[in-house]
Amino acid sequence: MKNDEITEINLNSLLDRIQTEGIQKAESEAAAIIKDARDKADLIIATARQEARVISDENEAEIKRREASLTSRLTQTGRDVVLNVKGGIIALxxxxLQHKCRSLLKDKNLEALILRVIRSWQAEDKTLNLExxxxxxxxxxxxxxxxAAFQQQAENGIEVKGHPxxxxxxxxxxxxxxxxYDFTDEAVAETIAQYLRPELAALLAGG
Structure with missing residues (x-):
């Protein structure tokens, strides 16, 4: 075999080797690039999913917090309404009571009650030194x-004053x-109410 032929064969072999190695290297580099790209993509996707879960968890927590806050406000509003209604009923x-006591403690009823009080007082104090x-x-x-009822004692011992x-x-x-001693309509109504309020409050509470 001539030297020229040997040289050509060696050159072709070298070219083939370079080509083969170049292709293999290119394929290897391409595979590495693809793998790196896939790894980065997987990381981005995983990060995005994690962030989405965090946002979702935060949104869910925020929704639950708002629901709890709304429920609490509604509950408190309901209690306030009930208390206001109960307070309104008791005030009514x-x-x-005061209106009824006012209508009863006038005119002849008032006169009869005062006469009765004075007679009871007279049993302890004959002078009737009363105001x-x-x-x-x-x-x-x-x-x-x-x-008319006590004659001289009323004129001298009992003093009646008007009060605004x-x-x-x-x-x-x-x-x-x-x-x-207070027997005004307000005092009598308050005394009666003190006995009624606990019973009324228990009734309104369902007890």
Whole structure:
């Protein structure tokens, strides 16, 4: 074999080898690039999924928090409404009591009650050294009634005064003591209400 032929064969073999190795290297590099790209893509996808789960968890937690807050507000609003209704009913009962007491502690009823109190007081204190406070419009009629019932004692020992803050009923006490037993409509209604309120509150509470 001639030297030229040998040289050509060696050259062709070298070219084939270079080509083969180049292709293999290119394929290897391409595979590495593809793998790297896939790894990065997988990482991006995994990160995105994790972030999505975090956002989802946060959204779910926020939704639950808002639901709990809304439920709490609705519950409190319901309680406030119930308390307001109960308070309104109790206030209404108080007003009815006071109105009823006011209508009862006037005119002849008032006169009869005061006469009864004075007679009970007279059993302990013969002097009837009393001061009676009444509504200003009731004063004169009451004075006349007391004079008719107790004559001289009423004229000398019992003093009846009109008081602007008394709508109905009366207060009485020993002259000069400034201490009075309170039988006004407000005081009587409040006394009755103190007995009624616990029962009414229990009734409204379902007890």
């Amino acid at each position: 009962i108080d007003n009815i 009676i406070l009444v509504n200003e419009q009731e004063r004169q009629g009451l004075v006349d009634e007391l004079i 803050d008394i709508a109905a009923g009366f207060r009485f006490g020993t002259k000069g003591s400034h201490l009075y």
